[in-house]
Amino acid sequence: MNTARSGRPVVAIVDAYSTASHLAPLFHAAGHDCLHVRSVAEPPPVFASSFRPEDFVDTVTHRGDVAETLAAIRPYAPVALLAGAEIGVELADVLSEALGVRSNGTALSAARRDKYRMMETVRSAGVPAVDQILAGDLDTLLDWYGDTDRTVVLKPVRSALNDGVSFCSTAAEVRTAFGDLVGADSALGVRNDAVLAQEYLVGAEYYVNTVSLDGRHRVCDLWKTQHLGVNGVRDLLGGSSLMASRGPEQDLLAEYAFSVLDALGIRNGPAHTELKLTPDGPRLVETGARVCGAMLPLLTRAALGESQLEWTVLAYTDPDAFEARRRTDYPLTRHAVCVNMIAPESGKLLDYPKLDELRALESFHDVLLKVRPGEELSRTVNDLTYPMLVHLVHEVEGVVTHDYMTARHLDGEGFYHVV
Known part of the structure; x- marks a missing residue:
């Protein structure tokens, strides 16, 4: 498919994997062509198999240089740019804001991916939120946990698919979960340098x-x-x-x-x-x-x-x-x-x-x-x-x-x- 010949408006999708792989055919039916943008050259295996290259006029790969990526996208003059999978959220914010199309902007972009910042941002806006701590060391985590057994949830700060989530009801379980998470890579290929711990919500x-x-x-x-x-x-x-x-x-x-x-x-x-x-x-x-x-x-x-x-x-x-x-x-x-x-x-x-x-x-x-x-x-x-x-x-x-x-x-x- 060639957008220059079709003359149809173009929508850019960043990381059109998993469920988002079904967006492009619907945009086609609405009279639009689609451009694919990869946020990383090698997407995590959990996502890669769902990609359908035949649905796109081209693929632009982001290699860390935003200006270079924008230069590759601009000839297609996209009328919209949105994130597909979770790993594309932050890049989609950067690109859509720079292109001047509808965007969520970059001011709160980190809070939409970092689960600790997400909760603190929600709390700061006056929305009731869970008690939590971001712990880079075990002592900080155990001080927050306290001396009385209770159920808490430990998870990576940046991940998806419930990867690395542990439910802990004792200090010993907290220690084990912390040791398993810190230094390991998440399902999205991100190294866990700290652990997010939250109270267990009943309901x-x-x-x-x-x-x-x-x-x-x-x-x-x-x-x-x-x-x-x-x-x-x-x-x-x-x-x-x-x-x-x-x-x-x-x-x-x-x-x-x-x-x-x-x-x-x-x-x-x-x-x-x-x-x-x-x-x-x-x-x-x-x-x-x-x-x-x-x-x-x-x-x-x-x-x-x-x-x-x-x-x-x-x-x-x-x-x-x-x-x-x-x-x-x-x-x-x-x-x-x-x-x-x-x-x-x-x-x-x-x-x-x-x-x-x-x-x-x-x-x-x-x-x-x-x-x-x-x-x-x-x-x-x-x-x-x-x-x-x-x-x-x-x-x-x-x-x-x-x-x-x-x-x-x-x-x-x-x-x-x-x-």
Whole structure:
């Protein structure tokens, strides 16, 4: 594809990996070509396999020199530039601001990636936030933890996919988690020089997926998650259920999420916000200034007819249409659940003997295989090690709930043939 011949306006996407790999075809359908910008020459393996080069007129690779990257982008005269995956958020801020297109700017860019700064920025804006500390040494961390056992969460300052997250209930567990994290590389290839420790928030966890245009926000979809204590992990994601757009919980979550977006300067583009609803009200887990991951918007689209992906494209290509529809509630005409299957052991996967039983469920919509027969299966301990995601969709909520419970039951002895 050649933009000079097509004469179509161009949208630049920084790191169009994972779910963001589905943005370019939608921009094409809206009459735009797409330019890909790589924030690093060699993207992390977790992202690289999802890239679709045929969707782009060209790829520009950032090699550390912003002026050089801008010089390579400017001939395409992009009308918009946005982040795709998490690793592209900061570069997208720099480039979009320099190009003079819609941008979240660079003033709060670090707070949108650094989880410690994120929480402190939210707190400074008057939004209730979790108690935390950034510790580069063990003594500082243990002083914060105190003499009384309590549950806390340790995580890398910059990462994604729940990589490196540890739940600790004793000082000994805190010491071990600190030792495992400091000096190690995150899933995104970033060296952990310090550890972020936070109080453990009691309550159910939710996702609020939004798209913003000039500081005005749209809730595209809300999800309630379910977690299990399994494989040595206190809170391992087992599934997520699509919620109606309105209700006492939803209204509270949306209002809080909007205050977080405002505090972090997320004025344009998609955002994925994870919250817990505690006895004291909503509290932020983290926000990503990009589309929701794990292909969840594809399930949203199957249930609602459109998702955060479509709303993102609408905001950048037809702002008037976005604003005209922004306040409308989405109708929950079909219910949806994403089931995260959990592998109990590691080894070479020979087969999924009960996969046909999953496919036979009345609400079965799709299965996203992350590990195929013949490949190495890892014991599931984080977002990187789920063997598959099962998408369920049906008009009747009870059918989806029944099939969700059945899938959870099947995901046990005999589901994995491993040697």
